[in-house]
Amino acid sequence: xxxxxxxxxxxxxxxxxxxxxxxxxxxxxxxxxxxxxxxxxxxxxxxxxxxxxxxxxxxxxxxxxxxxxxxxxxxxxxxxxxxxxxxxxxxxxxxxxxxxxxxxxxxxxxxxxxxxxxxxxx
Amino acid sequence: xxxxxxxxxxxxxxxxxxxxxxxxxxxxxxxxxxxxxxxxxxxxxxxxxxxxxxxxxxxxxxxxxxxxxxxxxxxxxxxxxxxxxxxxxxxxxxxxxxxxxxxxxxxxxxxxxxxxxxxxxx
DNA sequence: TATACATATGAACAATTGTTCATATGTTGG
DNA sequence: CCAACATATGAACAATTGTTCATATGTATA
Numbered sequence: 001x002x003x004x005x006x007x008x009x010x011x012x013x014x015x016x017x018x019x020x021x022x023x024x025x026x027x028x029x030x031x032x033x034x035x036x037x038x039x040x041x042x043x044x045x046x047x048x049x050x051x052x053x054x055x056x057x058x059x060x061x062x063x064x065x066x067x068x069x070x071x072x073x074x075x076x077x078x079x080x081x082x083x084x085x086x087x088x089x090x091x092x093x094x095x096x097x098x099x100x101x102x103x104x105x106x107x108x109x110x111x112x113x114x115x116x117x118x119x120x121x122x
Numbered sequence: 123x124x125x126x127x128x129x130x131x132x133x134x135x136x137x138x139x140x141x142x143x144x145x146x147x148x149x150x151x152x153x154x155x156x157x158x159x160x161x162x163x164x165x166x167x168x169x170x171x172x173x174x175x176x177x178x179x180x181x182x183x184x185x186x187x188x189x190x191x192x193x194x195x196x197x198x199x200x201x202x203x204x205x206x207x208x209x210x211x212x213x214x215x216x217x218x219x220x221x222x223x224x225x226x227x228x229x230x231x232x233x234x235x236x237x238x239x240x241x242x243x244x
Numbered sequence: 245t246a247t248a249c250a251t252a253t254g255a256a257c258a259a260t261t262g263t264t265c266a267t268a269t270g271t272t273g274g
Numbered sequence: 275c276c277a278a279c280a281t282a283t284g285a286a287c288a289a290t291t292g293t294t295c296a297t298a299t300g301t302a303t304a
Binding site: 250251252255257258263265267271272 | 303
């Protein structure tokens with residue numbers, strides 16, 4: 001069923017399972033969706049941001065509190081919160097001089113949970 | 123209820139909500155777990171690896187097939203597969219010269235799904 | 245066993261990223 | 275309006291990362 005030895009210009013080896021490649025190609029989501037998905041996970045892929053998200057799972061916190069909790073500078077926390085904000089993972093409200101951050105939706109907890117399940121089952 | 127203005131040596135601002143910080147500190151998972159979680163998501167945080175995982179959701183594929191599908195070099199695919207292997211996200215079986223890769227468990231699909239839900243709801 | 249082919253891997257390089265430092269912005273209280 | 279403070283942000287720098295290139299490893303077959 002597989003057509004072997006079709007030379008593909010884009011790849012330095014032979015196309016071994018043409019049918020499979022064509023089948024999967026037809027099933028792949030749009031390039032843009034895959035890019036956005038990777039961008040989302042990239043946000044989760046940093047220890048500081050993971051800690052911030054984890055903390056916000058427990059309570060709404062201001063920037064200073066997070067910095068104190070994680071024993072890190074206010075500046076770095078603020079930079080990371082901006083990234084989390086852009087990814088719509090956290091939201092904020094201002095109360096005077098203080099800005100309070102909290103999780104933007106429940107998906108964050110779900111994604112966390114799936115990650116932990118994977119880690120614990122191995 | 124909150125003790126304000128306790129100067130914290132680790133943070134260049136005041137500790138605004140001492141109670142909150144202490145409460146959350148008590149709830150935080152072990153440092154190592156958070157590190158591993160971030161490492162896991164880091165693996166998902168690259169377009170090439172996302173595409174590979176997405177492809178393997180549909181079918182078992184060999185390295186050449188994946189390279190042809192994604193229009194990328196055999197070498198880069200192989201490098202990325204090693205990372206996916208180390209994260210226990212894919213497994214492989216050898217059949218002669220050809221090495222076939224497939225998803226290692228169902229969690230991958232679950233994590234994918236949660237990511238897509240987050241992206242689609244905004 | 246010699247050749248061809250599929251895959252793996254090390255080194256090098258460009259690109260991206262997280263933190264720090266300095267400073268700007270925004271808000272409150274005197 | 276000014277001083278103090280919480281937060282935000284731009285530039286710079288070190289560290290990490292993904293790809294390429296060259297080459298090594300492993301397997302089948304002529």
